[in-house]
Amino acid sequence: MNMRVPPGEETLPARARWRRWVDSTSVQRTLRLWSGTFIFVFLFMHLANHALGVFGLAVLDVVQTWRWALWNNAVGLSLLYGAFAVHVLLGLWRIAGRKTFRIPLDEALQIASGLIIPFFLLPHIIGTRVAMTWEGQGHGFYGPVLAALWSKKALWQSFLVTLAWFHGVLGLYITFRHRPWFPRFRPFGEAIAIGLPLLALAGFIAGGREALHLQVAFPMSPQAMHNMLQLEFTLQLAYLGLGLLGLLLIVVLNIQFLRRKFGARLTITYRGRGPVKVPRGTSILESSRIHGIPHPAVCRGKGRCSTCRIQILSDLDGLPEPNTVERATLDRIGAPPNVRLACQVQPDRDVSVSILVPLLGRAQDSETSAEAERWAAEREVTILVVDVRAFEVLVGAQQPYELSALVNRLALELEQAVHNHSGVVSSFEGDHLVAFFDAERPRLGARHAVACVKDIARLLKTLNREMGGALPLPVRVGIGIHSGRVTLARVGEIEARSRLMAFGEIVRSAVALQDATKSMLTDCIISKTTARLAQLDRANLRSVTIDVEGLDVPIAAYAVSDLKAIKVGARQDVAEAETP
Ligand code: FES
Numbered sequence: 001m002n003m004r005v006p007p008g009e010e011t012l013p014a015r016a017r018w019r020r021w022v023d024s025t026s027v028q029r030t031l032r033l034w035s036g037t038f039i040f041v042f043l044f045m046h047l048a049n050h051a052l053g054v055f056g057l058a059v060l061d062v063v064q065t066w067r068w069a070l071w072n073n074a075v076g077l078s079l080l081y082g083a084f085a086v087h088v089l090l091g092l093w094r095i096a097g098r099k100t101f102r103i104p105l106d107e108a109l110q111i112a113s114g115l116i117i118p119f120f121l122l123p124h125i126i127g128t129r130v131a132m133t134w135e136g137q138g139h140g141f142y143g144p145v146l147a148a149l150w151s152k153k154a155l156w157q158s159f160l161v162t163l164a165w166f167h168g169v170l171g172l173y174i175t176f177r178h179r180p181w182f183p184r185f186r187p188f189g190e191a192i193a194i195g196l197p198l199l200a201l202a203g204f205i206a207g208g209r210e211a212l213h214l215q216v217a218f219p220m221s222p223q224a225m226h227n228m229l230q231l232e233f234t235l236q237l238a239y240l241g242l243g244l245l246g247l248l249l250i251v252v253l254n255i256q257f258l259r260r261k262f263g264a265r266l267t268i269t270y271r272g273r274g275p276v277k278v279p280r281g282t283s284i285l286e287s288s289r290i291h292g293i294p295h296p297a298v299c300r301g302k303g304r305c306s307t308c309r310i311q312i313l314s315d316l317d318g319l320p321e322p323n324t325v326e327r328a329t330l331d332r333i334g335a336p337p338n339v340r341l342a343c344q345v346q347p348d349r350d351v352s353v354s355i356l357v358p359l360l361g362r363a364q365d366s367e368t369s370a371e372a373e374r375w376a377a378e379r380e381v382t383i384l385v386v387d388v389r390a391f392e393v394l395v396g397a398q399q400p401y402e403l404s405a406l407v408n409r410l411a412l413e414l415e416q417a418v419h420n421h422s423g424v425v426s427s428f429e430g431d432h433l434v435a436f437f438d439a440e441r442p443r444l445g446a447r448h449a450v451a452c453v454k455d456i457a458r459l460l461k462t463l464n465r466e467m468g469g470a471l472p473l474p475v476r477v478g479i480g481i482h483s484g485r486v487t488l489a490r491v492g493e494i495e496a497r498s499r500l501m502a503f504g505e506i507v508r509s510a511v512a513l514q515d516a517t518k519s520m521l522t523d524c525i526i527s528k529t530t531a532r533l534a535q536l537d538r539a540n541l542r543s544v545t546i547d548v549e550g551l552d553v554p555i556a557a558y559a560v561s562d563l564k565a566i567k568v569g570a571r572q573d574v575a576e577a578e579t580p
Contacts, residue, residue: 029302032090033175035083040168042071042080047161047196053142053203057210060142060203088118092245096252102289106170107300113167118242120160126235146204147211154208161204162197169193174300183379184441266347271313271354284310284342284353296357298377301343306333308342313352319345381436382449382483382530383502383510384423386414386456389476389518391431406467410475413463417455421448426502434510436486436502446483446533450568453479453524457563479524479563480514482506482555483533509555512548517559520544524560531558537567 049067052059070076091114101108149157172189176182260279268287269275278287285308288295299305303325312319316338322330326344339356388394388410395403407430415425418435426434437452438445456477464474484506491501513525525546531538541558548555560566 028090028094031086032094035087035090036168036171038079038083039087040172043164043168044196045070047165047200050161050201050207051196051199051203053146053205053207054199057142057146057207057214060207064142088114092249096249096256098256102292104300106174110167110170110174113163113170117160117164117167119239120156120163122238122242123235124157124160126238142207143211143214146208149204149208154204157204158201161200165193165197267350268347269314269350269352271352280348281346283344283346284340284351288342288355293355295342295355297343299343303329303341303344306330306335306341307357309333309335309339309356310342310345310353311356312338312340313354314350318349319347319351377488378485379488380442380445380483380485381438381488381502381506382442382445382481382533383426383486383507384418384433384435384437384449384452385480385507385510385514386433386435387478387514388431389478390473393472394475406471409463409467413459414456417452417459420455421452423448423452424500426500426507434502434507436488442483443533443535446481446530447535447568449481449483449530450526450534450536450566453481453563454566477523478514478517480510480512480517481524481530482510482513482527482557483530484509505551509548509551513546513555513557516544516546520559522559522561523563524566525557526560528556528558534568540565 045067049060049063052063071080091111095111095115103111264280265277266280267275267277268284270288270293273293276287276291276293278290282290283301285295285297285301287293296307297305298307301308303323306329319340322340323344326341329341330339342353342355394406411428411430414433415428418425418433421437423435423437426436428434435449435452436445437449456479460475460477464471468474486502486504486506488500488502491499509527513527517523517525522542525544526536526541530536531541536558538558541560544557544559545554546557
């Protein structure tokens with residue numbers, strides 16, 4: 001981990017810089033994530049081992065031997081216990097540092113489950129250490145353990161497994177749900193998240209019943225009894241330590257509460273809402289939460305999504321410089337100097353701000369993250385832009401009724417073609433349609449968009465045949481297609497009547513490709529990105545490059561003169577390529 005010096009801190013003494021670095025939330029978050037992931041891998045293997053209980057105690061013991069070869073040595077145990085200590089301590093540190101507990105439900109559940117787990121886990125760890133002393137006495141490992149657990153602690157054990165797994169899965173979900181690959185991985189992840197603990201439970205039941213049937217007895221040798229007594233004592237000590245840690249947490253939370261109540265405070269003035277008082281060291285997002293001010297925060301204050309961004313209306317001097325996470329996000333969105341991330345800025349003097357991204361949806365006073373996510377998200381899609389050629393000429397020569405019939409027919413047919421290929425119409429304005437395809441599997445989306453173009457060619461042929469006599473010239477369209485990452489946002493006050501619209505550079509580029517069809521005297525231009533994703537047969541396509549305003553590099557594309565001649569790769573290839 002490199003200790004990067006954030007701008008403005010070059011003049012701080014090395015010790016102060018080191019302290020800031022250690023204190024910075026990004027370092028703590030990284031350590032918490034890695035330690036948690038390490039424990040999760042251990043838990044995954046543990047549950048997978050249990051799942052094999054359906055094949056009998058012998059299989060359980062064989063797999064256990066392999067697993068222990070990996071974990072039960074000085075390195076494995078040090079890493080595991082180290083990860084556990086780091087994860088627990090940083091988790092407690094984070095809880096103790098919270099300025100408010102007005103947090104989303106899933107985050108609250110994660111904290112609560114994390115606090116409960118150690119109480120259930122300690123007897124399990126210590127009991128397992130006892131059982132390890134039985135090995136080599138002709139009992140195997142799992143037989144006596146399952147016999148003991150099955151008769152006395154089956155429910156306790158099942159609850160522990162479910163709780164620990166739930167905590168890990170929820171943590172991974174909260175951390176990774178905004179990553180571009182997450183939607184594709186999600187079905188696979190959900191299958192594991194639900195399936196593995198169920199299989200482990202099945203293995204536990206099967207193994208427990210077998211152990212009871214075989215009447216595996218506790219080894220009651222004097223040495224085993226001595227070990228048990230010793231470990232019983234260790235368990236009591238561990239509970240005592242845990243109790244003290246809990247007490248310490250309560251004391252710290254109370255001190256925090258008193259400091260908030262009676263310590264130094266500053267004023268944050270929100271445009272349109274007025275001033276609020278908060279303790280020093282409170283981030284602006286925390287301040288919004290404390291005072292119930294609607295403030296979107298899709299990534300839950302991790303500094304990645306930028307939805308919490310604010311404009312600083314007062315003097316910028318004296319505000320702490322952006323940390324590395326904030327700097328990277330601000331650079332990514334090209335934010336001017338007076339725009340900051342509310343989740344990262346902790347002002348140390350009075351400040352006036354304006355929340356830049358409004359919270360959409362009806363639940364204005366409720367917790368905001370899930371709401372904001374439902375109303376805006378970034379996704380990989382293929383954008384299709386269709387523009388009706390010479391529309392003014394077409395409609396200018398029509399009587400009102402004929403005009404209405406033509407526009408409605410066009411709208412119906414084009415929207416139907418999009419829906420037939422699982423697309424979503426983002427906007428339609430008489431002669432101009434923008435649609436997007438498949439926000440979860442980009443390859444399939446590209447393929448659907450291209451297939452939709454072929455349908456549009458067919459429907460235009462039919463429409464011209466049926467209405468040709470009443471039209472001054474045949475209906476023709478120009479089409480642009482491009483794939484990439486866009487922002488999908490719901491537009492409209494009420495969710496039921498809102499429309500999902502696509503925004504961003506990829507949409508602008510698809511519009512530019514469509515525009516270029518006029519100057520290039522062709523019907524359709526498909527970007528090479530889409531062509532590759534859809535596995536387009538490119539043998540007879542003309543390679544072109546299109547300049548897009550605001551982009552430094554032109555877009556490489558193919559001009560298609562005959563829409564019906566477009567050929568895509570075999571469906572099976574695409575399905576395989578989509579499989580995570
Ligand atoms: S909440 Fe996502 S960047 Fe602040």
